[in-house]
Structures are given as C-alpha cells and as structure tokens.
Amino acid sequence: MAIILFDDDARNTLLPLTYTRPVADLRIGILTIAEKWAKYLDSDFSFHTQPYLQAKFPLNIQSDNIFINGAVCPDEDIVAAIQNLGNGRALRYKDTLIAVRLSGTHAGEFNPNGAYTFEMVYDKELVIIKHPEDIFKKNDTELRKDFKLLTNGRQSASISSTNTIIGNDFFAEEGAQAECCTFSTINGPIYLAADTEVWEGTNIRGPFALCDHSQIKMGTKIYGATTIGPYCRIGGEVNNAVVWGYANKGHEGYLGNAVVGEWCNLGADTNNSNLKNNYSDVKLWDYPTQSMRKTGLQFCGLIMADHAKCGINTMFNTGTVVGVGANVFGGGYPPNYIPDFSWGGADGFVEYGFDKMMETTDRVIARRQHRKFNDAEKKILTEVFKLTQPYREK
Template sequence: MNIGLFDDSGWQRLLPLTWLRSACELRCGCDRLVDKVRTHVGRNLAALWTRPELAHLAAARIGLESPDPVADWCAVNARVLVTADVRPPPPGVAWRTPEALLAVGVRAADRERLDAALFLDDARLEDWLRGYRTELPPRGVHLINHPWDLIHANAHELARQCREGGVRDGRIFTGAHLLHPGEIHVATGAVVKPGAVLDAELGPIHVAEDAVIQPNAVLEGPCYVGPRSLVRPGAVLRAGTSLGPVCRVGGEVAATIFQGYANKQHEGYLGHSYIAEWVNLGAATVTSDLKNTYGTIRVYVNGVGVESGRHFIGAIIGDHSKTGIGTLLPTGAVIGVASNVFTRGAVPKFVPSFAWLTDDGLTAYRVDKALDIARTVMARREQELSEPLARLLEHVAQAARTIESAGWL
C-alpha cells in the first residue's frame, strides 16, 4: 500500500512550529512524526499533501518513494503520533475522532482526487468523507492538537523508543559514571567525558552518533541527545528531554524538545518547552513552566488565548528567534519565527513572528535583515539558507501579520 501524509487545517494550532515545516516533521522522543509513520504504518511513503509554499521543501526533507501505480493508498494526518504497529485502514474506511480525520484508505483508482486543497479545507473534506465508513483509530494512533501535546508525550515516547541500552560503541572516559548501564546507549563516535553522570535509573538514555557529553554534565533518563549535539560542562538534562541534531546545550533543561540546530549554551532554566531550529537563547534566559497558583496554563496560540488544561508548559519558540541576556519568559510563553526578545522588562505571553521586542516596545523586524542574519547563523553550522527557504520566510513574514494579528494589538 502507498502511504501519503497530509496537513489539515490543524497545522495552525501548531504554530509557530509549523510555519517552516509540515506537522509530520515535528519531533517527539528520538525522531520525527514522519519517521514513526514509516516504522509503524508503512515504509512506502509516496506523497505529502501540504501548503503550496512549503510542499517542495518539506518533501525534500522527509524523502518520498516512488508510488506503486496499482496499489491502494492510505492518507495519514501529518499530526498523528503513531506509537505501535498498525494495519492501515482499508479502502473505504476512515479513522476519525470528533476533532479530525486521522487516516483514510483510498482505492488506487481514486488517487487523483487526493490533493492538498482537499485536506486543508474542512468543509470540502467533510463532504468527501461522507462516502467512507467511519471507525475510531486503533490503539497507538494519537492526534497532536497543540505543541504541548508533544512536550507531554515526550518522556513516555523516549521510554518506548530507547530500547538499545547496553550498547556502548562510543568513547567513555574513565571517571564518567553510568548508572544502570544496561539502559544506556552510546553510539559510534559519541564521547562521554570524565565526571559526566548518565543516570538511567528512571528511564533510558540514548547518546547518538558523534554527540559529546562534556565533563560534569548530568543526564537523567529518559533522555535523548541527537547526532553531533554538544552538552556543555555542568549542564543538567532532566527526564523527558530530547535534543535534535547539532544542538549546543548548557544550564538546566527539563522535559523539553529541541527540534535541532539550536543553542542554549549558558546557565538558565528551560522546562517543558519546545524549541525550533536556529534558535539562540542568551545567557541566563529563564522560563517559568509552573504558575504560582499551581493552576492550568493559558497559552496564546497565534495571539489568542487557549486553555491548555496543563499545569506545566514553559516556552514555545519558533525558528530563527533569539533572546537576550537575562530574558525572563512567562509561563506558557510563545515566540514566533525570526523574532528578537531583548528586554529587561516583562515579556508578553505572545511575541509575534518577525518582531523586535526591546525596552522601548514591540516593532516589526525588517525581513531583509532577518534573512541576512539567518544566512550567517546557518553558515556557522555548515548549512545554507537556500533560495526556496528564503522565499518561504518572506511568505511567513506576510502571512503571520494576518494569522498572528492579535499579537500586534
């Protein structure tokens, strides 16, 4: 069976994380949602239906196979977190919840009816699904509605995925301390230096290829350190933390997901947060992830308050954003794409994309300047700001002024 992934209208509830990527590229546990679909639903991923400005970039990043022209199709929602092997729905069957379509089986002859516009249009999709039998999704298929769903699923997903403990192909220096070594995986090329403590008593730890754990760092499982990432001396990574590739992390981090290519090199607490790519958190940037009242947290999605029902949410920060030294982020803070927060005062709960926040207030950030800095930052990690990605950022700068308009009021 051919597998296709689709972004539906729910992508906007995952902003700012989905401005530059499909929902299926978001991380949870050791990998991305798309990787879990390949592992548990089917490996012949042959289509991605998403917004036109994103389609070619996202398809290139996830990689697509050639479709089998005579095989049936299963279209899977890009927001689905799959945690167990499942048989795709057969043609004519749709897995649905009251919130959304999770997957649908489609006959090969009807493939041409599938397109991005269908899945992004709620009314059109509802009309099309009238011809399909509805079933509830099986166990192991979960819908991600907001970024904090990924944050709170991360520890459990790490415990489920990190099953390669006891394999230590990397270099572990004398003086490093491994507690419950049977639950610790140190991959080829990875380095664990003297004084580092890897404590897997409460969950597994996976240190991926060419990652470096520097002296006196402490990792508490479940925890994942991605390829070529660097954990600074004295850092503390608490349970439920995932670092994507090529991150540099210091200070104290708890129950947080780094998408990849992000920096938090200095002291400061970061908890129950999701950090997108190319983010830089200045020294002593601190998040609050628990209200003084111990109540549930209201998060401003696109500038509009949403009751999360959660007691622990830190910050959700979009790609290419930065904070200055000593920035204090409130509980449930959201910072958009390519924004800069350099204020000694109170940071609002929502900072829109392409914004410049200083002690003088909030102003729009010049797009050309943002692109210049993005090129410089990416080159430092041997990456290039391609022309398609630059055009996507320009598109986001315009689209965000509408979708995030409440954040500018």
C-alpha cells in the first residue's frame, strides 16, 4: 500500500514557506509531517504536490493507495481511522478532506478538492497546519507527541556529568554532546538528536528539540516550545521558534514566535519583535489575498522562507514575512512584507538578480559536503522566481 501525502488549499495559505516544498515537508515538533506519518504507519511515502516540485518530491502510485492530507499531523486515533478505510472510501474533518483510499486505476485522477461518494466524518480534534503561524503556535503539542513517538521504550544515552538536568523528560541519542549546560524539563521534554553539540553555559527550557548535526553556541538561552532542525548553528536568545534546517543564527540577538526556513542566515545582533507596543493582535501578509491578515495572536514574530538572509543589526518588526531568497540589510525597520527575491532594506528594495542569488546559493550549499545544489533544486528556485515576479513589480 502506497502512502501519498497531498497538498490542498493550505499550500496557498502557507506561502511563502510552501513555494519550495510540499506541505507535508514542513517541520513541526521534532519531525516533518511526512516523517511523522512514516513513523506511525511504518511505511514509505511520496507526495502529490505542485508539478514543479515533483522532481525533488516524487509521486509513487501503486495498485493500492491512501492519499493523506499533508497539512494534518497524525495521532493514534486518526491513524486508526485511516487504516480502516476501504477502497474508494474517504474521510473528512469538517470541510477538510483528510484521506481517501484509491486503487491504481483511479489514483491518477485524484483531486484534493474533489467529492467522493463514500465519505465518513472524523469528529475528534486534529492538529492541522493552515497558516505559517500555526507552526510555532502548535509546536508545543507536536514536540510532546514526537518526543513520545521517538523515545517510547528506549533509554537515553548518557551525557557529561558537568550538565544539570532538571526533571525526567530528557533524552539524548548516541553521539549527542553537552558540557556545563542546564536542561530544564519541568515545562516540557528535551530531545538531543545524534551528533548534536550544546556548548558550555547554555540554558534550555523544554519543550525543545535539537535535530541531528546541529550546534548550540556558548551562553545561548532557549525557551520552549522551540525546535532547531538539522545542520544548524544557533546562538543568542530564542523563544518558541522553529528553525527548519541548514540555517544559522550564530550570534547574539532575539528570535521569538518565529519560523525560519532552510538555508537562511541571520546576521549578528539581528532581532525580531514579537509583541506590538500597543499590545494589539498581530497581522501577517497573506499571499492569496495580497493583503494583511488578522492572526488573532498577540505574540507573532518573524516568518522567513528558504534561502533568505539578513545582515548584522537587522531589526524585524512584529509580524514580518520574508520571502524566498530575499536579502535584507541596512539600518531601520524594513517593511512587514519583503517579497521573494528582493534586495535591500528600510530604504527600499530592488529585485535580487537571479543569477547572483543562484551563485550565492551554490556557495552556501557547497559548504555542506553531503549536499549538492542539484538540477531539481535549481529548477524549483527558477520557477519560484517566475511565480513571484508580479509581487516585486508592485
């Protein structure tokens, strides 16, 4: 049986984060949504997504297929309901299609907005990711679920006795290293993946996850619910942020109530505001409506898409959205919406020349010897550049 994770309309409301990946490739908690489903179902997976993404995120249709909404985070109840689906049966939650089981004959005609004859209604609560802020907003819940999923029945590797561990929900994989640090699990679990490093003088409050090959620099302060993805280097002060991977915030500065994509770099002393001076609810730029959208949140900081960069002392105002490949620098506060492939700051933006941006990306990825800037990734960025051209012309 093939597990196929599909994009629905959430793909559009999650922009710019989903320009470069399917919805199910979003990281929330410890794992990506796709990795969660693989663990729960003990199965491989593929993606039903935008045509320009399929080369990197391929689709694999077999004789028996279950299409699952990639915006849905699994739990034991929804997994059981999906596993009990018969051929041609669909499962809905309110107005959202959750899953449908189709034979190979009909799988090629799958439509995420289609109606299916034999539908069942799921009436338990679900974690569904619809907007960028949902990622940090629901990260606490998913961190706790993933911690249990990954550590159930297992024993933590030992770490140095120079550390102070408060509480019992601490787990380190083999190869995790830490010295002279404080880990408090009173408010939530802490997970250190294999080959991670937490340097001296760091203080961490759970829930928190540090994914493989990432480093936390000396004297860093981290509050829950925070996730640092693989191959990152993090310093300064971090609160309720999700950094997906291959990203650097290596120096002092505050990052809070935020989502940072892959291959991003935050210059020294970069700060984001996460609370307005008048304490009113925060609005975020919305791609489908091309206008500011009410989040209903009092705390909402930075949303930064893949390959975006900012220079030293950058000041991001409350509720700032930075598009794919943008390069931000200079004094003052840049606007709350920075279009994809933009170059500049508070004094104004121009288009970031595509060839220049690609040269920089090639150099950045080349620093990771196990990763290559391959044709599939180049074609994705080429398409995103074209798709976002109208936004830069306004």
